[in-house]
Amino acid sequence: MAVNAAEAAPQNAAFSTTKWSRAWQNHAPGYLFLLPWLIGFIGLTVGPMITSLYLSFTDFDLLTPAQWIGTANYERMFTNDRNFAAAMRVTFTFVLFSVPLKLAFALAIAMLLNRGMKGLPLYRALFYLPSLLGASVAIAILWRQIFAGDGLVNQFLSIFGIVGPSWISNPNYSLWTLIILSIWQFGSPMIIFLAGLRQIPQDMYEAASLDGAGKWRQFWKITLPLLTPVVFFNAIIQTINAFQSFTPAFIISNGTGSPINSTLFYALYLYNEAFSFFRMGYASALAWFLLFLIACFTAFSFLTSKYWVHYDD
Amino acid sequence: MTTDAHKLTVVTGAENDPSARMRKRIVSVLAHTALISASILMLYPLLWLLAASFKPDNQIFNTGIWPTADWDIDAYFRGWNAMRVSFGVFFMNSFVIAILSIVGNLIACSMAAYAFARLEFKFKNFWFAMMMMTLMLPGQVTIIPQYVLFRDLGWINTILPLVVPKFLAVDAFFIFLMVQFFRGIPRELDEAAMMDGAGPWRIYWKIMLPLSVPVLVTAAIFTFIWTWDDFFGPLIFLNRMQDYTVTLGLRTFVDSTGESDFGGLFAMSVLSIVPIFVFFLIFQRFLIEGIATTGMKR
Incomplete structure (x- = not known):
């Protein structure tokens, strides 16, 4: 078993490096060109969206940490x-x-x-x-x-x-x-x-x-x-x-x-x-x-x- | 064939009939009259603003737009130095922000657009759909956490919150605009370059960008106009008068001395739209084609 694994390992490694390098060659340029947008999308759009959804259930005045208050903000809006x-x-x-x-x-x-x-x-x-x-x-x-x-x-x-x-x-x-x-x-x-x-x-x-x-x-x-x-x-x-x-x-x-x-x-x-x-x-x-x-x-x-x-x- | 023959007789028939020609001319005169009156009505406020900026204060509200004997440019000097910080500083700040924004948008948006238009990679369609969704996202949903983030980075009262996002291609409209343009560039050009051993960077730099000058110019002009006009961003991120943009300077002018010095206020208002007007005169065709092909916002 140990021998088998040892024999198989180099083959697997070789196989996966070519697979990885091929994947790298195929997809990396696209992602490199997309990188500035991706950083902005995640850091300035998706992240802030999630944060603001969370903040909408809190009491937050920028100076003290946000306090979870459930749906109170939404209730106040409508009532x-x-x-x-x-x-x-x-x-x-x-x-x-x-x-x-x-x-x-x-x-x-x-x-x-x-x-x-x-x-x-x-x-x-x-x-x-x-x-x-x-x-x-x-x-x-x-x-x-x-x-x-x-x-x-x-x-x-x-x-x-x-x-x-x-x-x-x-x-x-x-x-x-x-x-x-x-x-x-x-x-x-x-x-x-x-x-x-x-x-x-x-x-x-x-x-x-x-x-x-x-x-x-x-x-x-x-x-x-x-x-x-x-x-x-x-x-x-x-x-x-x-x-x-x-x-x-x-x-x-x-x-x-x-x-x-x-x-x-x-x-x-x-x-x-x-x-x-x-x-x-x-x-x-x-x-x-x-x-x-x-x-x-x-x-x-x-x-x-x-x-x-x-x-x- | 038969319909063509019909059309021919109808058209020539109309042209030979003097009453039809007369009617056509009357309709055309009416249309021109309507258009000319509409344009005067629309442009009158702008002309009035321009005229008011050259008048002494006591004449602003009771004379028309025609020049009077005592026209002068006093109001421009008064307005320029009306506040603690001169308008020269505000103009400088606005220009710096606008130019850096143009550089950021052109680099980052064209890179993303090249990836979407020409390269193949995993989840490309997913990312493209996400990019299109951000077009419809109201900025209010992200502005508060962005403010907290920039505050934690120590960027409040600097131009960084206004400029850095441009280098991260947050203006998805320009990506969309450029994708549309890049798709129209013949693929044979890339393929020929690839045969010669050029990689994606060379193709992007040596083929796509040089062939895309019209769309890059359109994006640059719109970026200039939108950042020059931007009020919300500077209002939130800039609090010290020496950092103000022209829009913030004008707003402060209204609040402080505006009620007593209309001439100065109008003079600075006119100056603030001069750069946009100049861009409009020079690049009118680019702007109109940019809107017509993508349906841009404004």
């Missing part, structure tokens, strides 16, 4: 936190109005531009510019002035004898100024729509008009169905972004979500809980609930997509 309810209301209102309106504008302008207009590159660039600048602090500062009591909007309204309110500091309107800011940035979905419109074969329209279909019918029967994959893509991207909107609300409300919580976006509330009040455990629970909301929305979109998204195959 005993008016600000959370306000943040949910504000964020859902924002998503529900800003995303569809932004996409409608983007599609309308894209269709106008797709008529083979002269000066298309210039128009496209002009409409895209706000998208590029919109997320910056400078634009949020500008918005504060435009919708202030003596701002641009009220000056315009005064031409018609209308005395407008101070839109920013009135809780009935403040969220709408942010929705308008979001719609103003319709440029990037517009460009994606333009790319999609160009994929629709021109002879389909020609065939339809031979059959006597008017423009309106062509839009509902050809353009929109063939464009649904692009609509689907734009809607998902824009909704996920809208759920996480932060900078404009922070600048316009001085970081408070005022007046009367009317601009308390979810991401802003989470930031304040974590980095102003150092309730890191509670903020982690908020973050995981946000992930849950986004995951539900995405899953729902994909599940229902087969009923309304048209894939040609």
